[in-house]
Structures are given as structure tokens and as C-alpha cells.
Amino acid sequence: MDAYDSPRLRGVNKSDLSAIAELEATAFGSNSLTRSALDVIFDPSGALWLLAEDDEGVWGHSVNARGEDPTVGWIVGMAIHPQRQRRGWGQLLLRATIQHLQDHDMEVIRHLVKPTNKIARRLYETFGFLDTGERIDHFGPGEDRMVMSLLLSGRSARSGKGHGDAAKAPQVPAS
Incomplete structure (x- = not known):
């Protein structure tokens, strides 16, 4: 295993927003969250965000x-830089995200996924997300998205019971 196999996970500070915006642009191009959009949503939701770094x-x-609905959490944007993909970083980050949102009293997690993004769909399905709808032209004509949802209610991550590996999420230090 090389150094890329062990990212550190942590919460996000306002000073991290430029790095997130750059990664968004690399991963999603014109559909990325911009620095100004990140600034707007950081104050009400930044405590729910996570970073993977080395x-x-x-x-x-x-x-x-x-x-x-305060029991519904949304993964608004999730990305791993291409230089760190296929090394387990996405699984680790998603596992920690599920745990983090559950720790913040979410009972359902939703995420929009491009229907043609088979790698992302497979990752979310591995963690128990299901296709629960469609948003036609969400990002403009021809830019449809699937709504993938994960039901968390009835799980007990702290007791180690639940679906998949979500209960084994790494601890994320508060920032």
C-alpha cells in the first residue's frame, strides 16, 4: 500500500472553501459548486461537511x-480527485459521511447522481442507496439526475448494527 491509501478525514473550515471549489471544478466542470455557492451554503451547513486529505x-x-425536513440529509457534492481515485478514498469518505450525517440526527440521506455515472451509482448502491426518483433536466436540458436515497432510521451505528459498513466509519475529529 502506498501513502495514498490512508487519507485523513476532518471537518471543514471556511479557509478550505477554495480547495473544495477547485476540486469541484476538476470533478464536475460546469456543474460544479462554485466558491460563491460554497460561501452561501457553508454557514448553515458547514458543520456537516467533510474533507479527505493527506x-x-x-x-x-x-x-x-x-x-x-430536518431528518433528511443531502450529499450536495462529493468528489475524490482523479489522482486519488480507485484507492478506497471514496468508500472511506462515503462511509464517514453516512456516519457523520447519522450523528447529526439524519434518518434519510439523498444524493443526485448522473444516470450514466456507473462508478458512482455502484459505490452508492454498495452502501445501500436505492434509486428513488429522477430529476429531469436538473442542470439544464439533457442533464438529468437520479435521486439515490439511503434510509438510516432503525439503524444503530453506535451499537454496530445496521446495513453495510456504515457502522464502521472512522472517527472524524471536530474542527
Whole structure:
């Protein structure tokens, strides 16, 4: 195993927003969260966000928000830089995100996924997410998204019971 196999996970500070915006642009191009959008959503939801980093910098993030229903959490944006993909970083970050949102009293987690992104769909399905709907033209004509949802209620991550590996999430230090 090389150094890339062990990212550190932590909460997000306002000073991290530029790095997140750069990673968003790399991962999603014109559909990325911009620095100004991140600034707007950071104050009400930044405590729900996570970063994956190593000694070389920030290589992954999970930008999350609470829905209108306070028991519904949304993964607004999640990405791993291409230089750190296929090394387990996405699984580790998603596992920690699920745990983090559950620790903040979420009972359902939702995420929008491009229907043609088979790698992302497979990752979310591995953790128990199901296809629960579609958003036609969400990002403009021809930019449809699947709504993938994970039901957390009835789980007890602290007791180690629950679906998949979500109960084995790494501890994320508060920042």
C-alpha cells in the first residue's frame, strides 16, 4: 500500500472553501459548486461537511446539507480527485459521511447522481442507496439526475448494527 491509501478525514473550515471549489471544478466542470455557492451554503451547513486529505493537500470532500425536513440529509457534492481515485478514498469518505450525517440526527440521506455515472451509482448502491426518483433536466436540458436515497432510521451505528459498513466509519475529529 502506498501513502495514498490512508487519507485523513476532518471537518471543514471556511479557509478550505477554495480547495473544495477547485476540486469541484476538476470533478464536475460546469456543474460544479462554485466558491460563491460554497460561501452561501457553508454557514448553515458547514458543520456537516467533510474533507479527505493527506500531506500533499485536499483530495476529497463531502458537502452536505439538511433538507427542509430536518431528518433528511443531502450529499450536495462529493468528489475524490482523479489522482486519488480507485484507492478506497471514496468508500472511506462515503462511509464517514453516512456516519457523520447519522450523528447529526439524519434518518434519510439523498444524493443526485448522473444516470450514466456507473462508478458512482455502484459505490452508492454498495452502501445501500436505492434509486428513488429522477430529476429531469436538473442542470439544464439533457442533464438529468437520479435521486439515490439511503434510509438510516432503525439503524444503530453506535451499537454496530445496521446495513453495510456504515457502522464502521472512522472517527472524524471536530474542527
